[in-house]
Amino acid sequence: MTEKKRRQFGLWDSPITASSLAAGRRLDGVAWDTDGETVVWLEGRSGHGVLVSQSSLGDAACDLTSDLSVRAKVGYGGGDSTVADGHVYFAAHLNGQLYRQRLSEGAARPVTSSFGSACSPAVSPDGASIAYVHNDGVGNDRIAVVDSEGKHWPQVLVSGHDFFMQPRWSPDGRRLCWIAWDHPNMPWDGTTLYVADVLDGSSLLPRLGEARAIAGGSDIAIFQPEFIDDRRIAFISDETGSGRIAEYDLETSERRWLTPDGIEHGLPAWRFGMRTYVVIGDGRTLVAARNVQGFQSLWQIDLDTLNAEPIQATEDYTEITDIAAAPARRRFAFIGSRTDCPPRVVQHDLETGTSRVLARAAAETIPAAALSKCEPISWKTNNAETVHGLFFPPAGQGVEGIGKPPLIAMIHGGPTSQVRAGWKPDAQFFATRGYAVLYVNYRGSTGYGRNYMLKLRGNWGICDVEDAISGKEALVAEGRIDPHRTVIMGGSAGGFTVLHALSQHPQSFTAGVSLYGVADQFHLAAQTHKFESRYLDTMLGPLPEAASVYRERSPVYHADRITRPLAIFQGEIDRVVPQAQSDAIVEALKRTGSPHIYHVYKDEGHGWRKRETIEHFYHAVEEFLKTHVLYT
Numbered sequence: 001m002t003e004k005k006r007r008q009f010g011l012w013d014s015p016i017t018a019s020s021l022a023a024g025r026r027l028d029g030v031a032w033d034t035d036g037e038t039v040v041w042l043e044g045r046s047g048h049g050v051l052v053s054q055s056s057l058g059d060a061a062c063d064l065t066s067d068l069s070v071r072a073k074v075g076y077g078g079g080d081s082t083v084a085d086g087h088v089y090f091a092a093h094l095n096g097q098l099y100r101q102r103l104s105e106g107a108a109r110p111v112t113s114s115f116g117s118a119c120s121p122a123v124s125p126d127g128a129s130i131a132y133v134h135n136d137g138v139g140n141d142r143i144a145v146v147d148s149e150g151k152h153w154p155q156v157l158v159s160g161h162d163f164f165m166q167p168r169w170s171p172d173g174r175r176l177c178w179i180a181w182d183h184p185n186m187p188w189d190g191t192t193l194y195v196a197d198v199l200d201g202s203s204l205l206p207r208l209g210e211a212r213a214i215a216g217g218s219d220i221a222i223f224q225p226e227f228i229d230d231r232r233i234a235f236i237s238d239e240t241g242s243g244r245i246a247e248y249d250l251e252t253s254e255r256r257w258l259t260p261d262g263i264e265h266g267l268p269a270w271r272f273g274m275r276t277y278v279v280i281g282d283g284r285t286l287v288a289a290r291n292v293q294g295f296q297s298l299w300q301i302d303l304d305t306l307n308a309e310p311i312q313a314t315e316d317y318t319e320i321t322d323i324a325a326a327p328a329r330r331r332f333a334f335i336g337s338r339t340d341c342p343p344r345v346v347q348h349d350l351e352t353g354t355s356r357v358l359a360r361a362a363a364e365t366i367p368a369a370a371l372s373k374c375e376p377i378s379w380k381t382n383n384a385e386t387v388h389g390l391f392f393p394p395a396g397q398g399v400e401g402i403g404k405p406p407l408i409a410m411i412h413g414g415p416t417s418q419v420r421a422g423w424k425p426d427a428q429f430f431a432t433r434g435y436a437v438l439y440v441n442y443r444g445s446t447g448y449g450r451n452y453m454l455k456l457r458g459n460w461g462i463c464d465v466e467d468a469i470s471g472k473e474a475l476v477a478e479g480r481i482d483p484h485r486t487v488i489m490g491g492s493a494g495g496f497t498v499l500h501a502l503s504q505h506p507q508s509f510t511a512g513v514s515l516y517g518v519a520d521q522f523h524l525a526a527q528t529h530k531f532e533s534r535y536l537d538t539m540l541g542p543l544p545e546a547a548s549v550y551r552e553r554s555p556v557y558h559a560d561r562i563t564r565p566l567a568i569f570q571g572e573i574d575r576v577v578p579q580a581q582s583d584a585i586v587e588a589l590k591r592t593g594s595p596h597i598y599h600v601y602k603d604e605g606h607g608w609r610k611r612e613t614i615e616h617f618y619h620a621v622e623e624f625l626k627t628h629v630l631y632t
Helices: 018-022 425-431 450-454 463-477 493-504 521-527 547-552 579-592 611-630
Strands: 005-008 026-032 038-045 048-055 081-084 087-091 098-102 117-123 129-135 141-147 155-158 163-169 175-181 192-199 212-216 222-227 232-237 244-249 255-257 277-279 285-292 295-302 308-310 319-325 331-338 341-349 354-360 375-380 386-392 399-402 407-411 436-441 486-491 511-515 566-571 596-601
Touching (some): 018 611, 026 081, 026 319, 026 331, 038 081, 038 354, 048 354, 141 163, 155 175, 175 222, 192 222, 212 232, 222 277, 232 277, 277 319, 386 425, 407 425, 407 463, 463 493, 521 547, 579 596, 596 611
Parallel strands (some): 407 486, 486 511, 566 596
Antiparallel strands (some): 026 038, 038 048, 087 098, 141 155, 175 192, 222 232, 232 244, 295 308, 375 386
């Protein structure tokens, strides 16, 4: 056996480079054409969205779009495209319009005007109409409809609520369902599922009859409605405490739970087009992703008996998104990853039990043995409440660490969200260099039941900070990390936690890394985009009554207490957390002389998309940590 080299933790030679991470592609938006043979997905390539198609018959994958970048602009995006009858319909990032393009040949043609922005196109079963979510650019959202060839001016189908998502046609085209909600709710707080008849008539475009609410409410979150057949709708509801799949009969008004309580199938609807289950083409089977402690798995549910069993051929994947069913036969596709495998587009056949990889987000040349294996962990706060997280220990082949590893405590954004056990490039980049990485799914995160999520209401800046610190302390107590070399790192809401922790508990971490972090809650409430403009009503309290809370939880007012080294990264065109927030923190650090670095990336928004940005970011963070954590 080869003797292992002894190296300081954090300075190990890693097979993962900044350039290799920057070269990876983002996979999204899996969909099937109505022929049941062609799968289409979206690839993000250095800020440019490209649709790709692949036939199940064995043809090579083919790029469909080149000049137009495919990316919807409503809210945080998503719901970028769909496929029907040999055509792909997509939202162009350039102007927010919907376009139509043949899968076989030809250029894209617009089917809507450049008025506002569109997303979530859903083609009617007869192929004549497209229902979609539309934002008019001045604060009004609605569900609109246009003919699939774009010959007529679009018409409003549904309006009157602040937000809409997930329009779905019944298989016979005689009904449409959708989800709507109003301020100050976010979609995980409370939404309502509506259905209406599609009226017969002589109008050029469909019209709807009176809408009726069939599920949800102000304190029940409904997610992802799907027609099982012409009379039954499936959906996810957290009414009993976890995101369960239910079925509603439109003719009898009877509801039936399809999954047991305590098993999570839902997600917080930050983006359009999110799917965690599908109705298989035979109408008698569901395929659904279960979430247990951040690890997902695919299960097959018989709708007659409600018998559920895991799909063994897919059990290697521990994070699953974008499940899409073929319109015929018992096949589906999804995007799957695991902690030692980047995302893939995978096609699976329930009849044969075989899977086929259609696309890979990145090269898979690094052996799994050289990568970190994630483990779910839990710990207690000072008041004995349970907190959850995912831990990535250092990973290296042929190397032995000296002493104990430094820790990077990763704080997710949202703040209503969850880190799941899929491919995490941040974790692998640092773990393969000898860092321990803890993703803190603090109280208020999703995936652990509604009650756990609700713990952050009024407590943003308290639970997340306390749980990051107590997670670090739990690992210190177990002897798994070096107590004198700890880092807190996060983006957006996670960046706020970084700033707030270092200002309220200046000695809690050795250093911090903030990506476009919220620094001024007043500014956030006044300037952020419509989707989150009332989010703080529940996280902190409504203004002006909660003004003192906003000031207390705004790091910009306490930045003079930050003494630990801090790295700040910001996108120049970020409209969620504008650059002014990071600028204000940096000015305060300059006044106090606190050690810091600051990078603003041109033409980047709320997150990095460009290859050169991603590569520079990883290099900059690595050098910052060497200087202020490893070499101290």
